[in-house]
Amino acid sequence: MGEPTDLGMVLTERVGGEDDGIYRASAPGRVNLLGGHTDYNDGFVLPVAIDRRTGVAVRPRADSADHSDRSGLSDPSNPPDPSDRTVRTYSTNVGETRTFSLDSSTAEESWADYVEGVARLLAEDASNPRGFDMVVGGDVPMGGGLSSSASLELAVATALNEVWDLGKPATELADYCWRAEQEFVGVECGIMDQFVVALGERNRALFLDCRTREYDRYRLDDDVRVVVTNTNVEHELVDSAYNERVSQCREAVELLDEALSEDVTTLRDVSVAGFEEMKETLPETVRKRCEHVVYENERVREAATAIETDDMRRVGELMGETHRSLRDLYEVSCEELDFVVETAETLDSELGSRMTGAGFGGCVVSLVRADSVEPFAAAVRTAYVDETGIEPDVFPCAVAEGCRVEGRPSN
Numbered sequence: 001m002g003e004p005t006d007l008g009m010v011l012t013e014r015v016g017g018e019d020d021g022i023y024r025a026s027a028p029g030r031v032n033l034l035g036g037h038t039d040y041n042d043g044f045v046l047p048v049a050i051d052r053r054t055g056v057a058v059r060p061r062a063d064s065a066d067h068s069d070r071s072g073l074s075d076p077s078n079p080p081d082p083s084d085r086t087v088r089t090y091s092t093n094v095g096e097t098r099t100f101s102l103d104s105s106t107a108e109e110s111w112a113d114y115v116e117g118v119a120r121l122l123a124e125d126a127s128n129p130r131g132f133d134m135v136v137g138g139d140v141p142m143g144g145g146l147s148s149s150a151s152l153e154l155a156v157a158t159a160l161n162e163v164w165d166l167g168k169p170a171t172e173l174a175d176y177c178w179r180a181e182q183e184f185v186g187v188e189c190g191i192m193d194q195f196v197v198a199l200g201e202r203n204r205a206l207f208l209d210c211r212t213r214e215y216d217r218y219r220l221d222d223d224v225r226v227v228v229t230n231t232n233v234e235h236e237l238v239d240s241a242y243n244e245r246v247s248q249c250r251e252a253v254e255l256l257d258e259a260l261s262e263d264v265t266t267l268r269d270v271s272v273a274g275f276e277e278m279k280e281t282l283p284e285t286v287r288k289r290c291e292h293v294v295y296e297n298e299r300v301r302e303a304a305t306a307i308e309t310d311d312m313r314r315v316g317e318l319m320g321e322t323h324r325s326l327r328d329l330y331e332v333s334c335e336e337l338d339f340v341v342e343t344a345e346t347l348d349s350e351l352g353s354r355m356t357g358a359g360f361g362g363c364v365v366s367l368v369r370a371d372s373v374e375p376f377a378a379a380v381r382t383a384y385v386d387e388t389g390i391e392p393d394v395f396p397c398a399v400a401e402g403c404r405v406e407g408r409p410s411n
Contacts, residue, residue, distance in 0.1 A: 001257030005055075005137050007024070007055050007056065007057035007092070007135045007136070007137055008022045008024060008135075008407075010057070010090070010092060010135045011058075011059060011090075011133060011134075011135045012139075014133075014135070015059065015133050015310055016324050017291075020409055020410045021059050021409050022057050022058065022059050022407070022409065023057070023058045023059070023159050023162050023163050023405075023407065023409065024055065024057050024058075024159070024405070024406035024407035024408075025055070025056055025058075025155050025156075025158035025159035025162070025402035025403065025404065025406055026053045026054060026055040026056070026138070026155050026158075026403070026404060026406050027053060027054055027150075027151045027152075027153075027154035027155040027158060027190040027198075027402065027404075028049040028050055028051065028140075028151060028197055028200055028400045028402060028403075029049070029050050029053070029054075029140035029141075029146035029147050029148060029151050029197075030048065030049050030050060030052075030073065030150070030151075030193060030196045030200070030339075030399070031047065031048060031050060031146060031226060031228060031363070031397070032045055032046065032047040032192065032196075032356055032358045032365075033046045033047065033048060033205060033303065033315065033319060033365065033367075034046045034048065034296070034299055034300045034303045034315075034318060034319060034322050034327075034354075034355075035296065035300045036292075036296060036330070036332075036355070036356075037245060037292070037293065037296070037326070037330055037332070037352070038190075038210070038268075038293055038296050038297055038300065039189070039190025039191060039192035039193075039210045040188060040189060040190035040210075040246060040249075041190075041210075041249055041265075041266050041268055041293050042143045042210050042265075042266040042268035042269075043211075043265075043267065043268045043293060043296070043297045043300070044207070044208065044209055044210065044267040044297050044300040044301055044375070045192045045196075045206075045207075045210060045300060046205050046207055046208075046300050046304060046307075047192055047193075047196040047205070047207050048196065048200065048204070048205050048206065048220075048226065048301055048399045049196050049197060049200025049201075049206075049401065049402050050146065050228070050397035050398070050399065050400055051142045051227065051397055051398040051399075051402045052138070052139050052141075052146060052397065052399040053138050053139065053140065053155075053400075054136065054137070054138035054140050054148065054151040054152045054155045055136070055138050055155060055406065056134055056135065056136045056155045056156055056159045057134065057135045058132050058133070058134045058159045058163055059133050059134075060067075060084075060132050060161070061084045061086060061130055061131040061132055061133060062132045064373070069114055069342070075340040080143055084130045084131045085101050085102045085103050085129075085130070085131045086099065086100075086101055086102075086131040087099065087101070087102060087119060087131050087132055087133075088133050088134070089112055089114075089115050089118070089133075089134040089135070089136060090134070090135050090136070091111055091112075091135075091137065092135065092136070092137030092143065093138070094111055098110060098111075098112035098115070100112070100116050101131075102119060102120060102123045102129060102131060105184075106266050106363060107185070107276075111142075111152070113184060113186060114152050114153050114156070114180065114181070114183050115134070115136070115156050116181045116184065117180030117181065117183070117184030117185055117187060118153050118156045118157050118160070118176060118177055118180045119156065119160060120180075120184065121176050121180050121183075121184075122157060122160050122161070122164065122166065122168075123164075125166065126166060127164075128164075129164050130164075132160075132163060133336050134156070135158075135332055136152060136155065138151065138152075138155075138327050139392070141230055141363075142232045143361075143362065144230050144234075144357070144362045144363045145355070145356050145357020145358060145359075145361075145362030145363045146192075146228070146356070146357065146358070146362075146363055147193040147197060149181065149185075149187075149193070149392065150181075150193035150194045150197045151175050151197055152175060152342055153177035153180060153181065153194065153197075154173060154194060154197045154198055154402070154403040155221065155403065157173040157176055157177050157403070158170075158173060158403040158404065158405060159405075162351055162405055162408060164291070170199055170335050170402060171195075171198065171199065172404060173198055173215070173403070174191065174194040174195045174197070174198035175191070175194070177194040177198075178190075178191050178194045178195075178372050179356060181194075188242075188243065188246050189241075190210050191208075191210050191213070192208060192210060195208055195213070195215070195255075196402070196404050197402055197403060198328070198403050199215065199402050200399075200401055200402035201217055201397060201401055201402070202220060202398070202400060202401050203219055203220055203222075203399050204217040204219050204220065204399065205217065205218050205220060205304075205307060205399070207300070207304040209333070211266070216304070218236055218307040218308055219307075220307065220312075220399060221310055221312045222370070223370050223371075224312050224351065224367050224368070224370060225364070225367070225368050225369075225370050225373050225396050225397075226365060226367065226368075226396065226397045226398075226399060227365070227366045227367075227368045227373060227376060227377060227394065227395070227397070228356075228364070228366075228393075228394070228395055228396075228397055229344075229363060229366065229380055229384070229391055229392050229394045230362070230363045230366055230392055230393040230394075230395075231336040231337060231340060231361060231362065231363065231364070231365045231384070231388075231390070232390055232391065232392055232393065233334070233336050233361040233388075233390065234360070234361035234362060235334055235360040236359050241332060241358075241359070241360060242332075242358050245289060245330065245332065248285060248286055248289045249266075249267055249289055249290070249293065250282075251283075251286050252267060252270075252282065252286045252287075252289060252290040253265065253266060253267060255282055255286065256274070256275075256278060256282075256290070258269055259278045259281060260274050260277075260278060262274070267290060267293040267294065268297065270290065270294050271293055271294070271339065272295065272298060275290060275291065275294045279291065286331040288328075288330070288331070289329065289330060291325075291329050291342050292326065292329040292330040295325065296322060296325060297319070299318045299321060299322055302314075302318060303315050303318045303319075306318070307370050312351055315351070315352060316350070316351030316352025316353075316367050317352060318339055318352070319351075319353060319354040319365075319367065320341075320345065320352050320353065320354065322354045323337075323353065323354035323355055324408055325354055326355060326359065327355075330352050330359075332355075332358065332360060333359055333360075334359070334360050334361030336361065336384075336388060336390075337355040337359070337361070337362070337364055339372050339383075339384065339387055339388070340353070340364040340380060340383075340384060340392070341353045341354065341355070341364055343379070343384065344364070344376070344380055345364050345381055347372075347376055347379055347380075348368055348372075349368050349369045349371075349372030349373075349375065349376045350367070350368055350376060351366075351367040351368065351369070352366065352367050353365065353367075368396075373396050377394040377395070377396070378393070380394050381394050
């Protein structure tokens with residue numbers, strides 16, 4: 001991964017001023033061991049935060065040495081408003097600056113929308129929210145299914161919680177970020193990503209009830225490692241297919257609410273018995289989507305119990321079942337993801353593998369015996385290159401802590 005970029009240094013180089021006037025924060029990416037597409041159905045999920053992180057460095061504009069156009073954060077296409085409600089943010093990953101005001105929306109379908117959405121929502125509850133200059137960067141792959149968006153959102157929220165002295169706990173910051181993605185960016189996502197990015201703990205998986213927000217943590221076996229394979233492909237279907245799956249789940253809810261005796265407000269409310277009773281009445285595509293969600297919720301609960309009893313072999317088996325369900329019933333996998341999973345399953349060191357994220361490309365997460373990570377990675381990499389001609393990124397991930405403050409001004 002190389003040496004991490006000193007974002008505070010980038011900010012001082014571009015804006016001027018002293019380093020001690022800067023707030024710093026970071027937030028991890030995540031993989032979901034189980035719980036694929038259950039979160040927006042109010043179901044259960046079992047994710048972990050990983051040690052790939054997004055960092056931010058922020059200085060309130062009133063404290064900056066210079067806000068003239070000489071600043072490297074200047075955006076010629078959108079010059080800064082002279083008021084202190086202006087926000088300028090620079091991404092070291094993308095290499096571009098975006099400028100907006102806390103007083104008006106400028107959503108433009110870019111990475112900066114996540115920054116703006118979070119900032120605007122938090123500003124509504126701040127007593128005197130000043131504008132700021134910000135640099136963001138990190139090593140969470142964008143578009144890889146490791147939740148780079150939630151990582152960015154929580155890093156921004158954690159920093160602004162300090163800058164504006166909001167005093168919000170991590171659970172509330174997660175909710176602001178979830179709302180920003182839904183209301184500002186326009187993604188009908190569940191709460192899973194934001195929640196685990198906020199509340200992750202070292203070496204522990206987070207079991208989350210996405211309806212009640214109740215959660216528990218389960219310590220992972222020390223002899224097992226999380227390994228991620230980034231296929232480095234992303235098919236264009238991902239956004240439209242995601243929204244289509246959300247719509248199909250809503251259709252299933254409407255049909256089952258009419259047919260079953262209990263109230264069905266989301267697919268979370270449909271039991272296995274209820275689904276089996278009524279499945280033949282559902283249109284084929286809707287039936288398949290519903291079957292995945294209903295049985296996936298059962299797998300998540302069983303996996304949490306298996307982790308608690310140190311039965312990681314069973315967790316791995318459930319991960320394989322999840323992948324096949326996402327492939328055949330939810331239909332969000334692709335040839336590259338399937339190949340990686342199938343290859344991993346031939347290796348003795350592998351306990352379980354599945355696609356992670358929305359699908360149609362991105363990453364596979366595997367549980368691998370700790371003493372076999374390097375040969376596992378080499379075998380998957382070689383097979384994938386031979387099959388596709390694409391060089392994947394295969395890397396172990398430590399199960400990490402959630403969002404955190406990295407530094408505050410000294411005065």
